[in-house]
Amino acid sequence: AQSVTQLDSHVSVSEGTPVLLRCNYSSSYSPSLFWYVQHPNKGLQLLLKYTSAATLVKGINGFEAEFKKSETSFHLTKPSAHMSDAAEYFCVVATMNTGFQKLVFGTGTRLLVSP
Amino acid sequence: DVKVTQSSRYLVKRTGEKVFLECVQDMDHENMFWYRQDPGLGLRLIYFSYDVKMKEKGDIPEGYSVSREKKERFSLILESASTNQTSMYLCASRPGSRETQYFGPGTRLLVL
Numbered sequence: 001a002q003s004v005t006q007l008d009s010h011v012s013v014s015e016g017t018p019v020l021l022r023c024n025y026s027s028s029y030s031p032s033l034f035w036y037v038q039h040p041n042k043g044l045q046l047l048l049k050y051t052s053a054a055t056l057v058k059g060i061n062g063f064e065a066e067f068k069k070s071e072t073s074f075h076l077t078k079p080s081a082h083m084s085d086a087a088e089y090f091c092v093v094a095t096m097n098t099g100f101q102k103l104v105f106g107t108g109t110r111l112l113v114s115p
Numbered sequence: 116d117v118k119v120t121q122s123s124r125y126l127v128k129r130t131g132e133k134v135f136l137e138c139v140q141d142m143d144h145e146n147m148f149w150y151r152q153d154p155g156l157g158l159r160l161i162y163f164s165y166d167v168k169m170k171e172k173g174d175i176p177e178g179y180s181v182s183r184e185k186k187e188r189f190s191l192i193l194e195s196a197s198t199n200q201t202s203m204y205l206c207a208s209r210p211g212s213r214e215t216q217y218f219g220p221g222t223r224l225l226v227l
Contacts, residue, residue, distance in 0.1 A: 043218035
């Protein structure tokens with residue numbers, strides 16, 4: 001079965017410093033992976049997705065993620081945090097069940113950005 | 116722009132009440148989903164629908180049912196609400212079987 005593990009429940013950074021949110025996946029075949037973001041009192045928004053094209057995926061708001069098969073990782077990074085990046089981030093893997101794709105969510109990482 | 120709307124942002128109900136959560140999407144998407152979100156657990160799939168009048172159980176369907184009479188609307192029903200159903204409920208839709216899901220803003224349900 002496909003699954004993802006988000007290694008940190010909370011990450012704190014200062015504004016202007018790099019962001020690293022870690023995610024490891026488990027999949028019996030080449031996975032489709034996503035990062036979603038949820039700002040306070042808002043629905044989830046897709047940041048980026050990997051679907052077996054380029055291993056470095058660029059998303060919205062300056063975020064990117066690198067698919068590393070040897071490490072089974074899909075970490076999310078941003079060179080310089082902004083106050084507006086404070087939110088909860090979910091790493092997600094797609095699973096196929098009788099031809100129908102479903103999403104399996106990680107437990108989330110809350111990003112705190114201090115001035 | 117895809118829009119997924121949910122009928123209520125906040126809802127307070129009593130134990131034993133029948134509760135309806137409504138979700139509407141305006142992009143003619145075939146697939147619709149209901150999730151619940153709890154701290155430390157992420158999102159868990161309750162039910163999904165791949166077409167009108169079609170429904171499938173997700174990972175945690177117990178205590179819930181759904182209805183999809185029209186393509187744009189997907190309802191989640193709590194037949195007899197219990198306190199352990201206090202949660203954030205998120206609806207999502209997508210156009211096909213391998214595309215991005217689009218989420219509504221969520222309904223925060225409190226069962227007393």
